Amino acid sequence: MSDIFTPGISAPAEPANEYTDQLNEAGVPPEMHSWLSANGVGPLVVKMGIRFSEMSAKRLVATMPVAGNEQVAGILHGGAHLVLAETLGSFGAALHAGPGRQALGIEIGATHHRAIASGTVTGTATAIHLGGTLVTHEVVMTDEEGRRLSTARITNMIRDAR
Numbered sequence: 001m002s003d004i005f006t007p008g009i010s011a012p013a014e015p016a017n018e019y020t021d022q023l024n025e026a027g028v029p030p031e032m033h034s035w036l037s038a039n040g041v042g043p044l045v046v047k048m049g050i051r052f053s054e055m056s057a058k059r060l061v062a063t064m065p066v067a068g069n070e071q072v073a074g075i076l077h078g079g080a081h082l083v084l085a086e087t088l089g090s091f092g093a094a095l096h097a098g099p100g101r102q103a104l105g106i107e108i109g110a111t112h113h114r115a116i117a118s119g120t121v122t123g124t125a126t127a128i129h130l131g132g133t134l135v136t137h138e139v140v141m142t143d144e145e146g147r148r149l150s151t152a153r154i155t156n157m158i159r160d161a162r
Contacts, residue, residue, distance in 0.1 A: 060123075
């Protein structure tokens with residue numbers, strides 16, 4: 001597993017499996033495919049259209065379209081903000097945990113600052129604490145002009161995989 005992923009850096013390809021296309025579509029770098037090959041990125045990540053562009057325990061970046069993720073008033077659903085935050089924070093915690101360990105979300109909260117009705121949302125997760133049993137990330141969601149839409153904080157518990 002790579003410590004950090006940035007676009008344009010290639011690694012040896014992993015053997016294809018049922019999740020290869022899903023992982024590629026989500027922007028997961030090939031060197032991380034073996035780590036995620038048992039479950040892919042998860043059906044909710046696929047459904048929400050989340051695409052990763054940077055992945056490490058300290059910093060993760062992903063985008064999500066507004067289209068298809070709106071609430072009845074035609075703006076991005078508040079829960080969609082939390083799905084993006086949970087995805088980024090949990091993946092970051094899992095990267096920190098490493099092989100044989102797992103991350104389990106235990107707390108998440110968000111403040112919504114601005115609505116968005118179209119376009120793409122970018123979530124940037126920054127590690128606040130990378131401990132042996134607890135990992136906390138701050139996740140900032142912005143619009144295409146860089147305006148802050150919401151701020152979330154997620155804490156994951158790290159334990160041995162069962």
